[in-house]
Amino acid sequence: MELIKIENLEKVYQDNGVPVHALHTLSLNVNQGEFTAIAGPSGSGKTTLLNIIGALDKPTNGTVYFEGVNLLEKSKRELSSLRLHKLGFIFQAYNLIPVLTAMENIEFSMMLLGVSEKERRERAMKAMEELEIAELAHKRPNEMSGGQQQRVAVARAIVNNPPIVLADEPTANLDSVTAHNLIDIMEKMNEEKNITFIFSSHDRQILDHARRIVFLKDGHIEEDVHK
Amino acid sequence: MLFTLAWRNIWRNTRRSLIILTSIVVGLAAMIFMEGLARGLMRQTLENQLGAHVAHIQIHKRGFNDNKVVQNFMVNSDSILSVLPQYGAIKTFSERTIAFGLLSSATNSSGVSIVGIRPSQEEKVTTIKRSLIEGRYLSGEPREIVLSKRLSESLNIGLGDRVVAMASALDGKIGSEVFRVVGIYHTSNSSFDKMHIFIPMQNAQEMLHAGSQTAEVAILAGSIDSVQTLKNNLEKKLGSDYEVLSFYDLVPSLVKQIEVTDQMMIVYYLIIGVAMIFGIINTMLMSVFERIHEFGVLKAMGMKESKLFSMVVIEAFLLGVVGTLTGTIIGISITLVLQKTGLNFASFAEGLSSWGFASIVYPLMDYSSVMTNVMVILFICILAAMYPAYRAVKLEPINAIRYV
Ligand SMILES: Nc1ncnc2c1ncn2[C@@H]1O[C@H](COP(=O)(O)OP(=O)(O)OP(=O)(O)O)[C@@H](O)[C@H]1O
Ligand SMILES: [Mg+2]
Numbered sequence: 232m233e234l235i236k237i238e239n240l241e242k243v244y245q246d247n248g249v250p251v252h253a254l255h256t257l258s259l260n261v262n263q264g265e266f267t268a269i270a271g272p273s274g275s276g277k278t279t280l281l282n283i284i285g286a287l288d289k290p291t292n293g294t295v296y297f298e299g300v301n302l303l304e305k306s307k308r309e310l311s312s313l314r315l316h317k318l319g320f321i322f323q324a325y326n327l328i329p330v331l332t333a334m335e336n337i338e339f340s341m342m343l344l345g346v347s348e349k350e351r352r353e354r355a356m357k358a359m360e361e362l363e364i365a366e367l368a369h370k371r372p373n374e375m376s377g378g379q380q381q382r383v384a385v386a387r388a389i390v391n392n393p394p395i396v397l398a399d400e401p402t403a404n405l406d407s408v409t410a411h412n413l414i415d416i417m418e419k420m421n422e423e424k425n426i427t428f429i430f431s432s433h434d435r436q437i438l439d440h441a442r443r444i445v446f447l448k449d450g451h452i453e454e455d456v457h458k
Numbered sequence: 459m460l461f462t463l464a465w466r467n468i469w470r471n472t473r474r475s476l477i478i479l480t481s482i483v484v485g486l487a488a489m490i491f492m493e494g495l496a497r498g499l500m501r502q503t504l505e506n507q508l509g510a511h512v513a514h515i516q517i518h519k520r521g522f523n524d525n526k527v528v529q530n531f532m533v534n535s536d537s538i539l540s541v542l543p544q545y546g547a548i549k550t551f552s553e554r555t556i557a558f559g560l561l562s563s564a565t566n567s568s569g570v571s572i573v574g575i576r577p578s579q580e581e582k583v584t585t586i587k588r589s590l591i592e593g594r595y596l597s598g599e600p601r602e603i604v605l606s607k608r609l610s611e612s613l614n615i616g617l618g619d620r621v622v623a624m625a626s627a628l629d630g631k632i633g634s635e636v637f638r639v640v641g642i643y644h645t646s647n648s649s650f651d652k653m654h655i656f657i658p659m660q661n662a663q664e665m666l667h668a669g670s671q672t673a674e675v676a677i678l679a680g681s682i683d684s685v686q687t688l689k690n691n692l693e694k695k696l697g698s699d700y701e702v703l704s705f706y707d708l709v710p711s712l713v714k715q716i717e718v719t720d721q722m723m724i725v726y727y728l729i730i731g732v733a734m735i736f737g738i739i740n741t742m743l744m745s746v747f748e749r750i751h752e753f754g755v756l757k758a759m760g761m762k763e764s765k766l767f768s769m770v771v772i773e774a775f776l777l778g779v780v781g782t783l784t785g786t787i788i789g790i791s792i793t794l795v796l797q798k799t800g801l802n803f804a805s806f807a808e809g810l811s812s813w814g815f816a817s818i819v820y821p822l823m824d825y826s827s828v829m830t831n832v833m834v835i836l837f838i839c840i841l842a843a844m845y846p847a848y849r850a851v852k853l854e855p856i857n858a859i860r861y862v
Binding site for chain 1: 459460462463466467470751752755756757758759760761762763765855856859
């Protein structure tokens with residue numbers, strides 16, 4: 232099933248009055264259940280593309296369909312609600328809420344959805360067990376290693392069972408062993424829960440985990456490799 | 459969960475939160491204390507003046523208050539005295555003659571208000587007997603006089619000395635009499651002290667050739683709140699031959715002063731309130747700007763604007779709750795302690811006493827106005843958080859996430 236359909240995408244930033252073509256003539260389809268990587272050198276447009284797919288940014292031209300819905304026609308409020316219900320985010324800098332424990336961070340995304348406290352506890356606990364981080368439940372982010380924080384971030388992203396999780400360079404701050412483990416658990420979640428993952432990286436070895444790699448160069452797709 | 463989050467966020471920057479908390483605590487405690495002090499000072503001043511002489515209600519022949527001469531005495535006060543016991547609101551009353559005249563010693567003389575009283579009545583209405591610092595009160599014996607320390611000093615006399623009182627009598631002649639000083643009083647109101655001397659009613663009436671006529675009946679009500687009703691009832695009963703005056707009519711300047719003090723308190727609150735608003739806006743803005751990145755993440759996750767807004771407002775509200783709670787406890791404690799011990803203004807006492815203020819002031823706690831202050835400050839906290847919360851909500855997640 233087609234989850235995301237991008238047609239003729241163009242994104243132009245204004246940098247002090249100078250137009251910067253971050254993306255141009257880019258078309259891309261992503262199906263439910265994919266485990267896809269976006270690759271490319273620095274400045275090639277990976278973050279820009281993920282932000283547009285994640286309804287955080289608007290394209291200058293072109294259309295983006297999410298589950299058949301044209302995102303360009305949606306208001307800010309509707310996009311916010313879409314992110315809440317349909318998307319999970321994993322950031323390079325983990326970005327957990329520093330004053331909340333691991334458990335509370337995971338609960339937080341359910342709280343935003345209005346899930347009852349009891350159910351939140353159960354589901355957060357279950358997610359932590361699946362990701363083998365149950366022992367971190369009552370630790371705060373500053374008491375955890377980067378790899379541990381990023382696992383909590385994965386748990387936070389998947390706990391509401393969104394159709395898709397977007398991860399912009401999730402392993403960039405991690406050492407290579409931790410990075411591979413993290414991609415492994417993302418892959419596990421993808422297989423077990425059929426959650427679509429799109430992640431970006433410029434690390435060749437990390438990219439090898441993906442079943443599909445979209446290579447960007449200068450704002451357009453240079454190569455689209457399905458394994 | 460929002461409350462937990464807000465609470466923990468407050469303590470991320472302990473020093474900043476403590477600074478703003480301190481300003482709320484000090485502000486509120488000062489408000490409570492200052493209000494108690496002003497209230498106590500005013501209440502005391504009022505009670506002192508009413509207690510020393512004015513009482514709650516005075517009845518005269520119509521016109522006496524504007525022109526205090528013997529010709530305006532009440533010819534037959536019995537009709538009044540006989541109806542007063544019917545009123546349950548009346549605690550006690552005392553009949554007086556009043557005449558302006560001259561009091562002379564061997565060396566000096568002074569203009570005074572000569573008050574003729576029946577000691578057994580008068581001692582229940584006023585505090586003069588309790589204000590004696592030397593000698594005793596009038597005993598009922600003729601030609602005794604009680605005057606103030608201040609007057610005795612300017613006349614150079616002491617207990618047992620003789621003085622001559624003179625005043626113009628009913629028939630236009632000058633009446634005079636010799637008195638022996640039996641008691642010397644002192645109140646906190648120096649202008650009252652310099653003016654008022656007390657002699658037996660009998661002597662006063664003889665001196666003024668006034669027969670059995672008297673100037674006024676001073677009435678003390680059971681409670682200060684019942685004064686207005688009592689006045690209205692007495693007015694209706696006694697008719698237009700008499701004037702029934704409450705202390706509101708008799709010492710309007712004092713009543714006015716109390717009103718002005720209340721208004722001054724409002725100005726004072728406004729200043730504190732405005733300072734607090736800016737303090738809180740500043741604190742909350744700093745804390746929002748420090749967390750731009752974090753708010754960006756929350757917005758990216760799809761947190762509703764209303765929720766994000768509440769989160770910031772709740773933080774300010776919790777600061778307010780902690781601040782007002784502590785401030786109230788401190789403010790009330792200080793006020794209650796001083797309500798017992800009193801606050802000594804002896805160093806300013808000379809200045810104060812000419813206004814009729816006591817030199818030891820007992821603040822007066824008023825819990826309902828404390829409640830109002832607390833509510834207002836909580837409201838201020840919420841109000842002051844609006845703008846910072848708005849700024850947090852208006853962040854674009856994409857810019858905020860990039861922000862480092
Ligand atoms: N807000 C912006 N204003 C101006 N130019 C921007 C802005 N954001 C991105 N760009 C430019 O757009 C291009 C694509 O940037 P983008 O961040 O998408 O690349 P990237 O592939 O994610 O790079 P990296 O690997 O360094 O993260 C770059 O040339 C960048 O300088
Ligand atoms: Mg990037």
